[in-house]
Amino acid sequence: MVDDTSRLLGLDGLAVVGVTDGPQGLVVQVNTADERARMCPECGTRARRSKGRRTTRPRDLQVGGRRPQLVWTKRRWLCEQAECRRKSFTESVPEVPPRKRLTARLRSSAGAAVADRGRTVVQAGRDHDVSWPVASAAFTFHAQQVLPAQPDPVEVLGVDEVRRGRPRWVFDEAAGSWVTVRQRWHVGFCDLSGGQGLLGQVEGRNAAVMADWLAAREQSWRDQVKFVAIDMCTIFKSAIGRMLPNATLVVDHFHLVQLANQALTEVRRRVTVQVRGRRGRKGNREWELRNRLTRCAARMPGEHVDALVDELSTLPAAIAAPILAAWNAKEDLLDLLALARINPDRRQVARRLHRFYTRCAEAGVAELERLAATVETWWPQILAFLHTGITNAGSEGTNRVIKTVARDAYGFRNAVNQRLRTRCATTRKTRGHLDPH
Ligand SMILES: [Zn+2]
Known part of the structure; x- marks a missing residue:
């Protein structure tokens, strides 16, 4: 029969015998209330002769916003079994394992705070009033319980x-x-x-x-x-x-688009230096349009795309032609990658790939030739992406x-x-x- 106060404390195997106000807050006196605590941990024999009492102060979780100080008076017992190696033992309950100064629930709460609730070890230590090494060990123990030792099958x-x-x-x-x-x-x-x-x-x-x-x-x-x-x-x-x-x-597609945009940026920088003899700056239209160039045309309003092409066309041909070629090649690649997840048929894929390769080949721009070579090297893997839509x-x-x-x-x-x-x-x-x- 468990009394109300013990039930409120909720530590199985321990019964509250008194609650007093101490200098550091509540003091909760508890006794052992579990018959199994009297069994010898070595041989399982029920002990009959006591060797006296011990008092321990295991730390516990907060109760109602306060952290009561537990004072547990427990017995030491003598094991009378002649063949048992254990001559004496002290009572323990699963909630407070032998030689532990923390209750099991305090330890597991500190571990779960880090593993499951995204706390840092320092913060979990503060919240539970334990030191960093204790909180860290509690986390490691908890993590090993909840994570499988070997990964389960992966598709x-x-x-x-x-x-x-x-x-x-x-x-x-x-x-x-x-x-x-x-x-x-x-x-x-x-x-x-x-x-x-x-x-x-x-x-x-x-x-x-x-x-x-x-x-x-x-x-x-x-x-x-x-x-x-x-x-x-x-x-x-x-x-x-x-x-x-x-x-x-x-x-x-992510890394491919990144590569295509890099190639486009390299072309833009190179032709600016070749034609103007310096890096691009304010007043150079191709430099001012640099961010718009690397955007996906399909996600831009039609008039913006038209304006972009018109403005590039007004630039000197030595600048405009390579940049436009690189921009078109990038857009061709985006069109090809847009076929992912819509179950494209072979002819559709082949048509868009061919258009991209032709554009790169006809431009006579080294950066685009390199981009086309990369796409060619990785084509089986890119095609697998078009069919599965799996991304990293x-x-x-x-x-x-x-x-x-x-x-x-x-x-x-x-x-x-x-x-x-x-x-x-x-x-x-x-x-x-x-x-x-
Ligand atoms: Zn024994």
Whole structure:
């Protein structure tokens, strides 16, 4: 029979015997109220002879906005079993495990604050009145409970790189230039089809470390990966091709559009320097239109597009012709990529691709030839994007979470901790912690 005060405190196995006002607030006296606490932890025999009492003050959660001080008077017992190695033991209940100075619920609340509620370790420590190392250990324990040790099967895998911390440079006197001495790149693996968020990360940006991570998964796991979304990076291509030979590689439109806009900007800068002998500035129409050039024409009002073309045409031909060619090539590429997710037929794709290649070939502009060559190299992966519409946006989103978590924590010294924190942060939604209800 549990009395009302004990029920209010809600610590199973402990009964409240008195509540008083102490100098530091409420003092709650508790006794053990669980028969099992009397069983020897070694042999399970019920002890009969007591060795006296001990008093402990385990810290607990707040109750009604106040943090009562628990004073638990418990017994030490003698184990009378002759063959038992344990001669004596002190009572313990699951809510306050042996040798712990925190209640289990305080520890798990501090851990959950970091893993599930987006708190930093410092803040969780303050909220729960525990030190940083205690809050950090509580988080690690909680994270290991809620995250699977091995990732579940994934249908669409995302691979992306992220830089940890800042690069460091030193000035090389001999060469007379700055050289990078430290650049810590990590490659992350994300679940793009399910809700597992970041699956893992490897340090370094080469095919060998990526292949090692994939090799550490089971063959059945690797066989279940159907698509892999990557950036246009040959390292990723070779590692995935070797380890997941049956998966289809997909390159999304984002990086392609970025490349096309870069090519257009390079052309504009080059012809300005060649014709005007200096960089572009106010008064040079092609410089003033630089942001409008890289916008998607399909999303601009028709009269703006007409005005853009008209204004470029009034410029000297040496400037206007290459810029217009690059702009048209970029728009052709956008038209091609716009076929994604609408189940295009082969002729439609071939027609738009042909138009893009022809434009690049006829322009006689080196930057466009390079762009066309890149598209040709990656064409199988681009075509896979047109048919599946799979993008690597989920991986980029994970990178944003990695950086946000790192900023909140004012950086991490320990990459393993960082990974655990990011994995918790990217799985919060799936684990049901972002649902307002
Ligand atoms: Zn025993």
